[in-house]
Amino acid sequence: MFGRTGVELPVGIAFGNGRVEAIQVDISTKIPGRVSEILAREGDLVQPGQIVARMDASQLQAQLLRAEADVANAQSQVAAEEAAIAQAKAQLTLAEEQVRRSATLLRKNAVSQELHDTRVSQRDVAVAVLKAAEATLVSRQRAVDAAQAGVQDIQTQIDDCVLKAPTFGRVLFRLAEPGEVLSAGGKVLTLVNLADVYLEIFLPSGQAHRLSIGSKARIKLDILDFALPGTVTFVSPESQFTPKQVETSSEREKLMFRVKIAVPAELVRNHIEQVKTGVRGVGYVRLDGEPMPEWPAFLNKLPPDVAALPSKKP
Secondary structure, X not given: OEOOOOOEOOOOEEEEEEEEEEEEEEXXXXXXXXXXXXXXXXXXXXXXXXXXXXXXOHHHHHHHHHHHHHHHHHXXXXXXXXXXXXXXXXXXHHHHHHHHXXXXXXXXXXXXXXXXXHHHHHHHHHHHXXXXXXXXXXXXXXXXXXXXXXXXXXXXXXXXXXXXXXXXXXXXXXXXXXXXXEOOOOEEEEEEEEEEEEEEEEEEHHHHOOOOOOOEEEEEEOOOOOOEEEEEEEEOOOOEOOOOOOOOHHHHOOOEEEEEEEOOHHHHHHOHHHOOOOOEEEEEEEOOOOOOOOOOHHHOOOOHHHHHOOOOOO
């Protein structure tokens, strides 16, 4: 079997045409609002967590102040109810002492039964008042929790007004400008996720079933005079007809399986200014079997910094 270069390939090495691709990630607003500022331009590299845009949060800030005032008010009601409980406990203690004294005097016929019954009733009222105050305190505490939840909800919305890059990538499109009003889910920027750069090829079923996740691979791009190391990260479990990369009629008659060959993230970072999606090339993979074939010379010509990568045997 011969590769695209016309060099005969060892048995056990398969290849397919493809192009360099990366997932596009949209940075969108979670809540409707006006765009305050956009801090990234098309072509800029962004790091994970980097702030790339902000939405106007002035109205939410006012709502936050009101919600914080509601929390303070609810907390003051809790304090007042705690004071009421302390007072109810003192009244109950006094009422119980009066009942005890009147019971002693009643046995000596020093007080009337009517007076004793009155003091017992006063004690029972004090017990009821204390229980009511304790129940009210629980309600007041729940009101504090609800008010604090309202503060947290508004604070979350304010935090959502700060749009951050979810991954390492390059800004592909700037879809909004400061001053624009966007609905929930409105797109502000589109990134190319450079943390996951890969070449996608298609292989016939006879080769795809001999390919494993983690198999070593090589990528030979048309614009480079050396090969790139890669790893198979995906083999489609379903066959496809006539994929767009297939170029010959004989290949179109076969069932083809999609295969992704990932480029090491460290290598992408080292050559970030040269990374371009859409560049066409050929992906080579080693199929499972014995003996394991060696890479031909033109696929062993790798970038100089490959030796410094964590993988010892690319």
